[in-house]
Amino acid sequence: MNNFEFSRATDVADAVRQIAADPGATFVAGGTNLIDLIKEGVTKPSRLIDITRLQLNRIEDTNDGGLRIGALVPNSDLAYHPEIDKRYPLLASAILAGASPQLRNMATAGGNLLQRTRCFYFYDTTTPCNKREPGSGCSAVDGLNRMHAILGASEHCIATHPSDMCVALAALEARVLAAGRNGERSIAFADFHRLPGDTPHVDTNLNKDEIITAVELPPNGFAKNYSYLKIRDRLSYAFALVSVAAGLEIENGLIRQARLALGGVAHKPWRDRRAEAQLSGAPATRESFARAATTVLREARGFDHNDFKIELARRAIVRALTQAASGTPQSQIDKRVR
Ligand SMILES: Cc1cc2nc3c(=O)[nH]c(=O)nc-3n(C[C@H](O)[C@H](O)[C@H](O)COP(=O)(O)OP(=O)(O)OC[C@H]3O[C@@H](n4cnc5c(N)ncnc54)[C@H](O)[C@@H]3O)c2cc1C
Ligand code: SF4
Numbered sequence: 001m002n003n004f005e006f007s008r009a010t011d012v013a014d015a016v017r018q019i020a021a022d023p024g025a026t027f028v029a030g031g032t033n034l035i036d037l038i039k040e041g042v043t044k045p046s047r048l049i050d051i052t053r054l055q056l057n058r059i060e061d062t063n064d065g066g067l068r069i070g071a072l073v074p075n076s077d078l079a080y081h082p083e084i085d086k087r088y089p090l091l092a093s094a095i096l097a098g099a100s101p102q103l104r105n106m107a108t109a110g111g112n113l114l115q116r117t118r119c120f121y122f123y124d125t126t127t128p129c130n131k132r133e134p135g136s137g138c139s140a141v142d143g144l145n146r147m148h149a150i151l152g153a154s155e156h157c158i159a160t161h162p163s164d165m166c167v168a169l170a171a172l173e174a175r176v177l178a179a180g181r182n183g184e185r186s187i188a189f190a191d192f193h194r195l196p197g198d199t200p201h202v203d204t205n206l207n208k209d210e211i212i213t214a215v216e217l218p219p220n221g222f223a224k225n226y227s228y229l230k231i232r233d234r235l236s237y238a239f240a241l242v243s244v245a246a247g248l249e250i251e252n253g254l255i256r257q258a259r260l261a262l263g264g265v266a267h268k269p270w271r272d273r274r275a276e277a278q279l280s281g282a283p284a285t286r287e288s289f290a291r292a293a294t295t296v297l298r299e300a301r302g303f304d305h306n307d308f309k310i311e312l313a314r315r316a317i318v319r320a321l322t323q324a325a326s327g328t329p330q331s332q333i334d335k336r337v338r
Pocket of ligand 2: 117119120121122128129130131132137138139140141156157158159200
């Protein structure tokens, strides 16, 4: 049993004050990841700062025609919000592909961004893991790495980011709003999560004294031609082996704009702008989608048990883009099957 203190933040300024005052403190929101990590002994905070009573649970219009999602909006409320359903169905599909209804009721938008990897060794405190204990080594490189990264990994860590929601947010070009001792700032989604490099214990570019207050979506939700395709070992309640968020704008059979991001393949949601640029102006055909997949996977590398993911990702990209182009997103197909 590790003793820790518990306190409640009364407002955002108080939350920042409290986290800045204690380097060993951490925020708790829905607790669906953090409490597991504490129970497993992976993390040992000196203080839990409960932020669940902060007024960060609204979904509001922004001046530029987008939406601002408060950091404490539960994943379920977000997925079923009428504006999300209508204008950002890609995001709704991604959220509903994750976890279980009970977990989604508790999990928050901010917590989803900061959930930690599902690498088995990270949770097993008897094994070396650079993310849990910097400098101890990586058990996954030569170990069981079926779920691990094929893109952007380093010799120090080959873990993947487990979120579904974040893959859609990457494709939609969301921004993360944070408040800290130096005031508020807005972080482009692509700059929020980090690749492992030689500091795999640092997952994001959020500062230790900062709290996520909201996530902002730009106006374009690619609501007509989109798909979130999640390939996993079971049809529900399983993390992605590979997932693909695709959004297209198509005019007269030609792609005007494309968005493409992958989950389950890297230490962060993997958006590929080269493939997006290649798709822009190209006909919305299988050949164009296959070329984009080749671009995304040009530098992919497997670690033995996960070699199969490279071909799986190639096929998933082509399938998701085909579904998006034809206006039959995976979520609609799931509904028909049910
Ligand atoms: C069995 C299981 C299956 C799951 N399956 C999936 C899945 O398939 N797909 C998927 O995407 N997710 C899945 N999840 C993960 C789930 O989505 C996350 O646990 C959840 O989103 C975390 O949100 P939370 O509010 O509970 O965060 P917490 O557990 O409360 O916190 C997580 C981290 O975020 C920090 N934090 C929380 N809010 C803030 C904030 N506003 N500002 C700064 N720091 C903050 C906390 O300090 C902590 O470090 C699964 C979880 C479980 C337990
Ligand atoms: S892949 Fe990363 S999280 Fe997993 S054992 Fe290696 S260092 Fe740890």
